[in-house]
Amino acid sequence: MLLTSPTVVASIALLTVAVLVYRTVKSPLWKVPGPTVSAFTSLILKWHELGADRTLYIQALHLQYGPVVRIAPNEVSFTSWAALKEIYCSGGSGYEKTEFYDLFTIFGRRTMFTTLGKTDHAKRKRILADRYANSNVMRGSAIAGIQERSKRFIARCTAGGLAAHDVFCRAYQVALHAYACDCVTHHLFHPEGTDSLRDVHDEEMMHQVAADDSFQNRLVSFYAPTLHRLASGILNFWWKPRETPLVEQYVQQTSKQAEAEPFTLLSRLREKTGDLDEVDTAAECLDHIAAGIDTTGDGLCFLMWELSQPRSRDIQQRLQAELRASPDAPLDQLPYLDAVVLEGLRCFPPIPMSLPRYVPSGGRVIDGTWLPAKTIVSCQAYSVHRLNPSVFPAAHIFNPSRWLDEDGDADRRRLMFAFSNGGRGCIGKHLALAEMKTLLRDTYSAYTTTPHASMSEESMAMADQLISSRPRDQKCLLHFEPLDSSSVAGLEH
Numbered sequence: 001m002l003l004t005s006p007t008v009v010a011s012i013a014l015l016t017v018a019v020l021v022y023r024t025v026k027s028p029l030w031k032v033p034g035p036t037v038s039a040f041t042s043l044i045l046k047w048h049e050l051g052a053d054r055t056l057y058i059q060a061l062h063l064q065y066g067p068v069v070r071i072a073p074n075e076v077s078f079t080s081w082a083a084l085k086e087i088y089c090s091g092g093s094g095y096e097k098t099e100f101y102d103l104f105t106i107f108g109r110r111t112m113f114t115t116l117g118k119t120d121h122a123k124r125k126r127i128l129a130d131r132y133a134n135s136n137v138m139r140g141s142a143i144a145g146i147q148e149r150s151k152r153f154i155a156r157c158t159a160g161g162l163a164a165h166d167v168f169c170r171a172y173q174v175a176l177h178a179y180a181c182d183c184v185t186h187h188l189f190h191p192e193g194t195d196s197l198r199d200v201h202d203e204e205m206m207h208q209v210a211a212d213d214s215f216q217n218r219l220v221s222f223y224a225p226t227l228h229r230l231a232s233g234i235l236n237f238w239w240k241p242r243e244t245p246l247v248e249q250y251v252q253q254t255s256k257q258a259e260a261e262p263f264t265l266l267s268r269l270r271e272k273t274g275d276l277d278e279v280d281t282a283a284e285c286l287d288h289i290a291a292g293i294d295t296t297g298d299g300l301c302f303l304m305w306e307l308s309q310p311r312s313r314d315i316q317q318r319l320q321a322e323l324r325a326s327p328d329a330p331l332d333q334l335p336y337l338d339a340v341v342l343e344g345l346r347c348f349p350p351i352p353m354s355l356p357r358y359v360p361s362g363g364r365v366i367d368g369t370w371l372p373a374k375t376i377v378s379c380q381a382y383s384v385h386r387l388n389p390s391v392f393p394a395a396h397i398f399n400p401s402r403w404l405d406e407d408g409d410a411d412r413r414r415l416m417f418a419f420s421n422g423g424r425g426c427i428g429k430h431l432a433l434a435e436m437k438t439l440l441r442d443t444y445s446a447y448t449t450t451p452h453a454s455m456s457e458e459s460m461a462m463a464d465q466l467i468s469s470r471p472r473d474q475k476c477l478l479h480f481e482p483l484d485s486s487s488v489a490g491l492e493h
C-alpha cells in the first residue's frame with residue numbers, strides 16, 4: 001500500500017536521481033570536457049552509432065570541446081599524439097581491447113583481431129606475422145598474383161569502352177571489393193584464391209561479406225542481448241542479421257583441403273598445427289578476408305573518387321606523369337604514388353572510427369587527464385588526421401604534396417592512424433599498400449578517370465558501419481578514358 005503512494009514513489013525517484021547526480025559529479029571524469037548529457041547517458045552516442053554517423057558526431061564534439069572529449073559516462077575520445085602513443089603504443093601494444101571486439105568473433109572463436117589480452121595476442125601474432133612482412137608480400141608469386149588481379153580489374157573496368165564503370169561494390173558488377181577479395185584470398189590460400197572479378201559465384205560470395213548490412217542488428221545484440229534474443233524476429237525484419245554462408249563454407253573447405261604455396265598464410269598455419277585447431281585456422285583466415293575486403297576496397301574507392309574530381313585534375317596528371325616516366329620502377333621508388341596513397345588514407349581512412357581500449361588497473365594520465373581503470377578510451381583516425389593543424393595544416397584539403405615535404409615528415413607519419421599504431425596495428429598493412437599501389441599504377445599509367453554525371457558528393461558521403469565506413473549509396477561510377485593506345489596495350493589481358 002505504502003509503496004504505491006505517490007509521495008513515496010516520487011521520493012524514491014528523487015532519491016535515485018540525487019544519487020545518480022551525486023555519483024556523476026563526484027566521478028573523476030566529471031571535469032573532462034564534453035556535453036553534459038554525455039556524463040549521464042550513452043544514449044546519444046548509441047543513437048549516432050545506429051544512425052551510421054558516430055564518427056562525425058565525435059568529430060563535431062572534438063571541434064567544440066578540444067582534443068579530449070567525454071563522449072559517454074565511461075568513455076573518452078582523444079586526438080593528440082600524446083594520447084595516441086599512450087593508448088596504442090605504451091608497453092608495445094598499448095591498452096587491452098574492450099568487449100566491443102566480441103562482436104567480431106568467428107565460429108565462436110577469438111582470432112588475433114578479437115583477442116582482448118596482450119599475452120594471447122602476442123602468442124597469435126608470433127605465428128602469423130612473418131607472412132605479412134613486406135619482404136614476403138613483395139616477392140615472387142605473392143606480388144605477381146596482385147599484379148595479375150590488378151590487370152583483371154582494369155580489363156573489367158574498360159571492357160565497355162568509355163561507358164562508366166562502377167568501381168565500387170554492387171551485386172554482379174565489377175568492384176574494387178572483388179579485387180581486394182581476390183588479392184587477400186590469393187595471399188591466404190594460393191592457388192585456391194577466389195576469382196570474384198571473373199567468376200559470378202565467387203563474386204556473390206564476396207558480395208555477402210562486403211555488402212553486409214548487419215551493423216545495426218549486431219549493435220543491438222551487443223548493447224541489449226536480452227532484447228535481441230526476445231525480439232530478433234522483429235529486429236531481423238528491419239535490420240538484417242549477419243549472414244555469410246558462402247564465404248564460411250569456402251574458408252572451411254579451403255583451409256582443410258588446399259595445398260597452399262609457401263608464401264601463404266595457410267602454409268604458415270599448417271606449420272603450426274599444434275597451436276591452432278581446424279576451427280581456429282578457419283576463423284583466423286575468415287577474419288583476414290573480412291579485414292582485407294572493405295578496408296582496401298573502400299580506401300581505393302574514396303581515393304579514386306577524389307582523384308577523379310575536377311579539383312584534383314593536377315594531382316591526377318602529376319601522378320600519371322610520374323608513373324609514365326618510370327614504368328619499371330619498383331613500387332617503393334615512386335614517391336608521388338606513395339604520397340597519393342598516404343593522403344588518400346589520411347583523408348578517407350577506411351576505419352575512421354574509435355578503436356576502444358580499457359585504461360589499465362591503477363588508472364592512467366592520458367594527455368594530461370587522469371582517468372580511472374576501466375574507463376574506455378580511444379582515438380579515431382578521422383579526427384586524428386584532421387585536428388592536428390600543426391602537423392596537417394589545411395587538413396580538409398586533399399593535398400598529396402604535403403607528404404613530400406621533408407620538414408615534419410616524422411610527425412606526419414607517426415600521426416598516420418589509418419592502420420592504427422603499435423603492436424595491435426594492422427598486420428595486413430604491407431599487403432594493402434601493395435594492392436593499392438599496384439592498382440593505382442596500372443590505372444593511372446594508362447587512363448584518366450572522371451566521375452559519371454549521375455554521381456554526387458552526397459552519394460559518396462561517409463556512412464559508418466560497425467568499425468569501417470563506406471560510401472552512403474554504395475556505388476561509385478567512374479569513366480576510364482585511355483591516355484593513348486600504347487599505354488593501354490600493356491594492360492590488356
Ligand code: HEM
Binds near residue numbers: 288418425426
Ligand atoms: C587499406 C587497408 C586497411 C586498413 C586501412 C586497415 C586498418 C586496420 C586497423 C585500423 C586495424 C586496427 C583495428 C583495431 O585496433 O580495432 C587493423 C587491424 C587488422 N588488420 Fe587491417 N587494414 C587494412 C587492410 C588489411 C588487410 C588487407 C588485411 C589482411 C590480411 C588486414 C588484417 C588485419 C588484421 C588481422 C588486424 C588485427 C591486428 C591485430 O589485432 O594485431 N587488414 N587494420
